Amino acid sequence: MHCNGNKRSAICVSSGIEPRLAFGMIETRKIYTENCLETFKRMADGLVDMTITSPPYDDLRDYNGYHFPVEEIAAGLFAKTKPGGVVIWVVGDRTVNGDETLTSFKHAFAFREAGFRVHDTMIYVKNNPIPSDCGKRYRQAFEYMFCFSKGQPKTFNPMTEPTKSGGQKIKAFRITEAGRGNVPDEDIGREIKGERKVNNIFAYNVGTSSSGDKIAFSHPAIFPEKLVEDQIRTWTNTGDLVYDCFMGSGTTAKAAHLLGRNWFGSEISAEYVQIANSRLSEYLGRECMPASA
Numbered sequence: 001m002h003c004n005g006n007k008r009s010a011i012c013v014s015s016g017i018e019p020r021l022a023f024g025m026i027e028t029r030k031i032y033t034e035n036c037l038e039t040f041k042r043m044a045d046g047l048v049d050m051t052i053t054s055p056p057y058d059d060l061r062d063y064n065g066y067h068f069p070v071e072e073i074a075a076g077l078f079a080k081t082k083p084g085g086v087v088i089w090v091v092g093d094r095t096v097n098g099d100e101t102l103t104s105f106k107h108a109f110a111f112r113e114a115g116f117r118v119h120d121t122m123i124y125v126k127n128n129p130i131p132s133d134c135g136k137r138y139r140q141a142f143e144y145m146f147c148f149s150k151g152q153p154k155t156f157n158p159m160t161e162p163t164k165s166g167g168q169k170i171k172a173f174r175i176t177e178a179g180r181g182n183v184p185d186e187d188i189g190r191e192i193k194g195e196r197k198v199n200n201i202f203a204y205n206v207g208t209s210s211s212g213d214k215i216a217f218s219h220p221a222i223f224p225e226k227l228v229e230d231q232i233r234t235w236t237n238t239g240d241l242v243y244d245c246f247m248g249s250g251t252t253a254k255a256a257h258l259l260g261r262n263w264f265g266s267e268i269s270a271e272y273v274q275i276a277n278s279r280l281s282e283y284l285g286r287e288c289m290p291a292s293a
Contacts, residue, residue, distance in 0.1 A: 036245035036266035040076040049240035054090035074114035084154025092143035116148035125203040223251040250276030
């Protein structure tokens with residue numbers, strides 16, 4: 001095991017295990033059993049590097065009758081997010097009497113009103129959506145995954161993929177937004193890069209193939225673990241602080257922990273907190289000894 005020390009903690013890069021830390025009135029590696037608005041009162045302004053969550057929108061999930069005021073939550077998250085930090089907000093829409101609610105866009109405007117930039121509108125596609133008869137419409141298979149940023153994001157570790165023409169030389173023309181155009185003379189003959197950033201449409205398995213932790217499925221709607229891992233890797237670095245204001249079954253906590261990030265969360269349902277803590281127990285059982293100064 002190799003540990004890198006800093007002023008606050010020692011991070012176990014290989015295992016993702018780090019000691020519980022205190023950030024003012026907030027303890028890491030803890031899920032607060034309360035409304036996130038109450039947790040905000042414990043948090044210093046500018047504390048969190050990244051929030052990633054999926055709210056219980058449009059009564060699509062059995063969330064013990066909890067209705068959340070999105071404008072207050074957006075304002076609270078803006079205050080508690082560091083400059084350059086981000087919120088990844090996964091949300092979809094319900095169809096009522098043939099009419100989509102557009103809840104996702106209402107949320108986006110609420111975050112903009114709170115001061116965030118709508119940095120990216122990503123799409124989360126479900127490889128295996130629940131079979132259903134959608135009437136006179138196609139099967140619903142995606143949700144929006146907004147990246148709201150407090151200013152310009154300070155961290156961006158993009159996922160990449162190989163390019164088909166990697167290693168080849170640029171020829172004398174290219175296709176541009178205006179159509180077929182000329183390449184500047186200085187670019188002709190330059191080697192094409194071997195990789196490029198992936199696009200902003202991400203596909204994941206849902207349901208029982210989205211996690212190996214059976215206990216997680218005691219919660220009605222869990223994140224695909226890979227989705228959370230990909231987003232945490234993209235927008236944070238080792239040792240950063242990750243928050244989930246609707247922690248649910250604890251997927252954000254698990255992913256952040258195993259990736260060597262500090263984390264904490266809020267969850268209003270005591271039942272779900274118990275599920276999350278049981279799920280996390282096998283990953284939180286070992287401590288990393290502090291590295292020498």
